[in-house]
Amino acid sequence: MSTTSSLLRYPRLLALQARMSLLVSLQYRLDFFLTFSLGLFWSVSALVPLLVLFRLRTGVAGWTWPEALLVASFFLMIKSVLSAMIQPSAVATVEQIRLGTLDFVLLKPADSQFLVTTSRLELARVSDFFAGLVLLGIALYQRGEPPTVTGVLLAIWIFGAGVAILYALFVLVLSMAFLFVKIDNLSYLMASIFDAARWPSSIFRGALALIFTFVIPLAVMTTYPSLALLGRVGAGRVAIATVVAAFFVALSRLAWVRAIRRYTSAGG
């Protein structure tokens, strides 16, 4: 009985955090609306290079237009996780570490990593997720061939692994914040590298290809789920996605626990 309630506790807490964030952002309605529409504008404008490229060519690095569009739509969806949850929470947490008010978060009777990474949700940024879903539909429609059930399930599984990796990467960066305090530019750097995930990973060759699979596993986040929908993902890639995700989650948890243990509050 108590296990079920503690399992349900975190989804309930998440819903609560989301509601609080929504209430806060609805106080600034104009801002909310602007962020939402700016997000949509960005999503569409980011497609221009893709459009230009496929006006000139029918394929690039083995990817046709609908296939590359699939990758771009997965990118938009995972980017919404980044900009709606991870980045705002990271900014808020860094501020709390600087001011010492993180102590109040640590005193709460729930997991600190969970509280910190969900502390601020910018719900207006969810616009990207919907834009991504719409594009995904368009891409599948233009391709003309519906994905198989296995394909869809594998795509969801791998996409989940990608989200887990992204989350873990930012927990790692946050853990570093305890040492360096100023990490907003580090998270900015991460976000700018992350932009490479917009494109099918096969355009990168040599060292970059390896980096984007294992060090900063962008390929897992967008290219692999697309391949799954296209029915082209082998057992090897599913295994890579799963193992890399498990590794990063474990590593980030370890880093977080260590960082918290060494934390001595501001001025300590």
Add this chain to the structure above:
Amino acid sequence: MTVAGARATASPPPATRRRARGPLRALPVMLRVHFAEAIAWRAEFLIWVLAYTLPLIMLALWSAVAREAPVGRFGEREFRAYFLVTLVFRLLAASWVVWDMSFQIRQGTIAARLLRPVHPLIQFAAQQAAAIPLRLALATPIAAAAIAWVGAAAISHDPLHLLSLPILLAGAWAMTFLVMAIIGSLSFFWESALGIFDLWLGFYFLFSGYLMPLELLPAPLRAVGEWLPFRYMLSFPVEVTLGLVDRRELLQGLAIQWGWTAVLTIGAIATWNAGVRRYSAFGG
């Protein structure tokens, strides 16, 4: 009544003369102070600079396209040269004054700048200019590596092209700074000025040649782009470096670039002054 305005009406003529010379005398000191500041923040600066990865991603993408067949005038080698020069010039011409300005305005610390006897826009400009040696130090190795990789043949050999480069880069730097100053000054009126900057950046990426050479854009977009300032902030100096424009176009482009710079200067001063007139420090 602004601080500057009050002083202007109160000052006797000799003071006016001294005031006109003031900014010039203060300039070396300001540059030295801000240079020291830039050096102190070098690690942070380096990370900001490392974040300019987009041209490299675009380089990978367009190289993959050109591997099959060249796109217009651009083969694999031309793309390589194009995006590396773009990266170097973006590094040199960049600025961060919009964040600085909007932060200081929102926090109220801008008041200290208003009290100094030099126009705040000149103070901001000095701060950004002081970072140029650091930018050069970072950009030079990249440029050298680029030339070693692509070969000097990819760069224009026309002396007029090469001689005009410093002027073009100065223009690009000035335009970038001035646009940021205008949008930063909007923080006096509106809290979400940084949102406008995001919007501006979206257009900049597309029309400045940051994502692809402008000549690859579809004709309607290119036609729109001709009436916008973005090309002269990045793409035009790059095109000149690679010898993609002839001498007549070069001179024409120079004139347009400095025309934009003049317009933006007037715009920046007007926006700033209007903003300051409206401003009464926080808590005041």
